Amino acid sequence: MTEAPDEITRLKIALSRIARTVDKQVSGDGLTRTQLSVVGTVARLGPLGIGELAEVEGLNPTMLSRVVGKLESDGLLRRSADPSDRRAARVEVTDAGRALHCRLRDQRTQLFTDALARLPGHDADSLLSALPALESLAAAIADPGR
Template identity: 80%
Template sequence: MREDPDEITRLKIALGRISRTVDTLVSGGGLTRTQLSVLGTVARLGPLGIGELAATEGLNPTMLSRVVGKLESDGLLQRTTDPVDRRAARVDVTDEGRELHCRLRDERTQLFTDALERMSGSDADTLMSALPALESLASVIADSGR
């Protein structure tokens, strides 16, 4: 398949526009996109070791430490000592952090649900049919950054 650079640009613009618009419409309470991503990852997969979290998020340890520190000071995450390796730290979500994560997830899901309902049936069906390809694209891009 020969990719058309103009169509690839359109895809990139559309995905970026969707992402920015969703971020604008569903506020994370003043948290950055990175902070929200870390919170979401810990809420879904936690508790996690700091190294495992850094690898999952694709962040360097210094940046992750700042992000976790901010989320911890906001009462959304908590650090504990790893029970196996007492020198290492683990991060888990607090009740407040889980509540924020679930609220934002539900609001974003509703935003997409409402938008899909306003689209033509054939466009919504086409978009949902493209979901496996979009997930594959996300994985390939994420893997190329590691």
């Protein structure tokens, strides 16, 4: 790797600052980042088993069970028995959960669209061209054995 430690630090700071700023500007209706992530994952991937969801989210099943319980009591997720194994639970998004997910996704998309439109064209183009590399970085961080 040829990047200087200062450049790595700048990348980390910029990505963290973007994430924090987006979180501040687009309210999650009082939900934590983890809770919003769980609703979003279930909304995108459809009904999931608790084990599958724990793996996708990178959470231990006990922690996930608490998160799902909170989201279920808020009316955003619904838990039911797995039809193929009655001992296992499946989780699906409710209409309210889907509406929340779509509203926040649309607001965040608009936030990025507006910000990119305010940048000089070459900067916006550079950011969009960097998407494959940023996606690879996200995957490498999520799966260190990769």
